[in-house]
Amino acid sequence: MSSDLNLPNGFARQAGSLFCEDTQVSDLAEQFGTPLYIYSQTAITDAFLTWKQAFGDARHLVCYAVKANSNIAILRLLASLGSGFDIVSGGELERVLTAGGDAAKVVFSGVGKSPAEIRRALEVGIRCFNVESSSELYLIEKIASERGDTARISIRINPDVDAKTHPYISTGLKENKFGVNAQQALELYRYAQGASHLQPVGVDCHIGSQLTEVAPFVESVQHLRDLVLQLRKSGINIEHIDIGGGLGIQYSDEAIPSPSELISAVRAELDPLDAELMIEPGRSIVGNAGALLTKVLVEKAGDTKYFAVVDAAMNDLLRPALYSAWQNIVEVSVTQGSEKNTYDIVGPVCETGDFLGKERSLSAREGDLLAVMGAGAYSFSMASNYNTRPRAAEILVHGSHTHIIRQRETLSSLWQDEQIPEALL
Template sequence: MHHFEHRDGKLFAEEVSVTTLAEKYGTPLYIYSAATLRRHFEAFDSAFSGLDHLTCFSVKANSNLSLLKLLGEMGAGMDIVSGGELYRALKAGVSADKIVYSGVGKRASEIREALEAGILMFNVESVAELHKINEVAADMGKVAKISFRINPDVDPQTHPYISTGMQKNKFGLDIEHSLEAYELAAGLDNIDPVGMDCHIGSQLTSIDPFLEALDKLLAFHEKLKGMGIDIQYLDLGGGLGISYEAEEPPHPSEFGEALKKKLADTGLKIILEPGRVIAGNAGVMITEVVYTKSNPTKNFLIVDGAMNDLIRPSLYGSYHQIAEVEEHGRASETFDVVGPICESGDFLARDRELPEVEAGERLVVYSAGAYGFTMSSNYNSRPRACELIVDGDEVIVARKRETYEDLIKNEL
């Protein structure tokens, strides 16, 4: 459910005309709905009521400061994977003790920044990283709270690029060697192993892989208790999917009920790291048709939004629903929706049935609130898009559109 709807054939973001926004702020343009963000966070977080839990939004899904601030004010913690994301979360007013730090390649400087801030814990992905955290913490006279990211070798049944919990993936420690890692961590003076972590993938449309992983983690927890290691936190990661096309992902309440049955008597505090399920359908990208073009085999809509603005279709072959911002009731044709970048892989949709549109008219690309702007780039020296948050009839410029001057300001 989201707050983007057509009224008398014209698209609105909450109470604001999208055409008005596009005319004022230009295209390509990202628009986020504050009401949708609030609804999605509340629906997710409330699904785990009755469990001691912390919902940490996955900053990599959408790192805009205004969006992070909005979620932080609702009680969200943050799941980060870089020093830059830590900086953003703190700037957005999120308390450091509600931040967990994931990621396979934490540098010493980033570890130091996180320890200085006083984050909740590091999700450690290798023994080498454990030693580095211990070394930095010792140098600072601190004790670092950690969990190990345990790779349960569970198939999440998702795109291979966003599958993260199988033995062939780069993430975490295999479950067999994790016991040795915990034993090592328990003997280090500047490490406190307080948690277990698992993240098996993204855009999951069934809770079965989650539950399979959870059963393995709970069995592993019993072994840790036998070793005298006191685990306080169980971080189950994120990955719950959304509907882009015909997917039917489970509602968070279904996930919550399943977890309550398995975790109610464990004494563990549960950490969850949703990203896409909160932000994905809370945002759209608006793009303008620059030219129409046909050849003997294809019809093209050439738009001003490109793979540098929204890379998911090019990178993953992902589907995003596309529609007219203003409906004209014309007949449909089969189009490739392509951008101006000099790559054959620059497309937003292929072989898509869409109404015939004309140059100067605008299209809306739905489900762009997660892994949209945050994965954008300046490829082909294209300034990045403007981001807006609409809250009722209020419009917040969450990020100004980049200028040509911005493109070169750090170059000598």
């Protein structure tokens, strides 16, 4: 397969050079250095609006999953488009607020919310807590009571549905740590209905990430539909149904359902309930809007294969090492007739698992630039300083304009919070 196959929205090749919108990618590398994350503002906007349009005339709220990419410039862009936000920590809540997001459009997911996080969420008036256990529900009730508040809650259902994705990002099976089963949920809803400081307003489900089929979504929402009908018979009013996120993106040539295909199938099951529909996409909004630029440091011939050692590493892009994930890697500049070899693209980190791609047919001479596509989600947000490597800068591209939305870390900043005891001075 050609590495240029299916370049995503926001990226194109012109006269051999890779462009992000109207900006030549090699110019970005020269100006800002490598490794470098670049994002297309137009691609992010288009992806979000595609989700909005997919709902048609249905009442809905698209809540961007902040964990996918939490840069405050991207959050501000999405807030300006009317996005809600799905958060999983107090830190993500503060990022949303700093970016100008509306707390009343925030849903708080996650299995381990701390008392301080719950208090802060109540203080700013978030839309809803997605509750994942009885202990969490009682803790939210206790803190709401202490504050004289009423906490709006939704119970996250674990439907025991196989999302057919990597086991590390499957969240809807009974052996996963997320959510509760339908019987437990009924008991928790009945408890919440009778509690003075809890208000049950929704049901929630999220079965996994990088899903490539509609069928698991449909199966999960059928569980939600049945539960809502039971709750309403019991006099518990459910205002919204949150189907979670997880729709995949095209990293290679896999077939991915469109948002409209997914929502059409979901509405067929849920429209009779006349509830507001909520969804929590992350990767499908920002994933293909980003790329990681890297420079070839060393072209190395091993005993059995060629290696292209680049200046990006597993600390910049963890997915290949963590999930054996495949992401397209392309040359930033293509020269007519240039010789290609089959390389493993590896970083300088001292781990055998430090690779960005294996068995790639590329022209990758020393000093050449490569772009790892599909790096807008779970790339910078999972980056680390392993091997005392500064995290790379982030650039937002809009047409021919470029904006630094995160400066490259300096070496000295990596140990600024560390101290040497006086006894060692």
